[in-house]
Amino acid sequence: MKAVQELEQIGKEVSQCTKCELHYSRKLAVPGEGPPDAEIMFIGEGPGFHENEQGRPFVGAAGKFLEELLSSINLKRSDVFIANVIKCRPPGNRDPLPQELSACSEYLERQILAINPRIVVTLGRYSMAHYLPNAKISQVHGQSIRVRGRLIVAMYHPAAALHQRSLRPTIEADFAKLPELINQAGELHEYQEPAHQVKEEPKQLDMF
Ligand code: URA
C-alpha cells in the first residue's frame, strides 16, 4: 500500500479506536500529520487540551515552541511529520499508562513504517521509551542512535523546556545538530532494512 493510503487508513482507524480507556474521554483523536514522504518524523507524547479540541498535534504552546525550533534550522512544520505515542488525550494531561501505550503503539509503528523517515526525533520520555526503554534522556539527548535499523534522536519535550527554562539552551543546541544528523542518516537510509519486527523486543544498541 502507498504511504499516503496507509496513513489515511491509520487516521480512520485511530479516529474510531476503542482499544483503550482513553477513547471514553477524548473529543477528537489526534493521529498526526505531515507529508507521507517526510524525511524527519517528530514523535511527541500525547494530545493536550487544544489538540483534543482540534484533532491536530502540537497546536498549543508546545507546538508554537516546536515551530520556532524548526524554523531555527530552516524547516517549516509542513516539512516534517508530527505524531504522538498516544493518540487520545489522557484526562487532565496525566501521564499515559503502560496499557494505553502498548494498545496505541501499533498505530505509531505503522506510521513509521509507511513514512520510512531518515530520522525519528523523539520528544520527551514516553516517546524516547518507544525505542529506548532503558535510556535516560539526560544522557542520550541530541545523539543519533541506531535502533532496529532506524536512526533515532532523543530530545527533551518542548513543553518541558517551556516549564524549565534551563532546558531551553539544551533543546536549541540539539535542534542545531539536526541538519548534519539528517545528512548522515541519508546515507544509512539507502541500506536500511524495513523495520518490520514490530513485536520484537527492542535490541539494545551499540552504545549501551
Ligand atoms: N504535547 C505533545 O506531546 N503532543 C502534542 O500533540 C501536543 C503537546
Ligand code: SF4
Ligand atoms: Fe485507541 Fe490509542 Fe486512542 Fe487508546 S489512545 S483509544 S489505543 S487511538
